[in-house]
Amino acid sequence: MTDSAPETPAGGQAPQPQPKRFLFLRRREPATGSDAAADVGAAGAGASADAAQGVVADPATDGDIKPDRIRPGVLKRRRRQLTGQYEQGIFDLGGLAMELHARGLLAEDVMRRRAAEVGDIRAQLDDLSAQLDQLRQDRQERRQAGRGSSIPCPACGFRSRATANFCASCGTPLKADVVVDAVVEVDQPTTVIADEQVTTVIVEDDPQPTAAIPPQGTDDA
Structure with a gap:
């Protein structure tokens, strides 16, 4: 079995082959040293012009940094780190005092410097705690405002x-x-049977007796 020859259009001319098209992607070239220096110079010139006009860049309003977008988790992690540093500083300060006292080299300037470092860590801890309290209060106020009065x-x-x-x-x-017209206290529902004859029926294979109540509305003949 042989393949049939391709059909030729009317006129006896073979179809012309279509040219192939290729798409070439060019990778962006990194900025050279001269271009980077030019960009930095332009940025510096713009900053100096703003400074000359009295415009000071505010990091709280530039870019995506917003004061109300501070995440409490970041502050809490930082506070935990500072707490560890503060406790370690207190421990080292006491150990240093004992070591210098034992050697007879207790110097006031050394202790003053180390105590100032520990006090600075404590001040940072107090500042972070105040920021977290303010964020918590703002969150409660926003939640209360969303709920209404x-x-x-x-x-x-x-x-x-x-x-x-x-x-x-x-x-x-x-x-x-x-x-309020009346307040009715409802206890557990109870079943009251009045003037009815209760018959105990024992079913085979059932050790528990069953109480059968005759239907209401039937009169004895």
């Missing part, structure tokens, strides 16, 4: 929405114009 319950102190009539925790009325 709230009113406390006079009985339990739970805060509910200002539009609520009753406390969501204990059910106490929150507004003076809310009138």
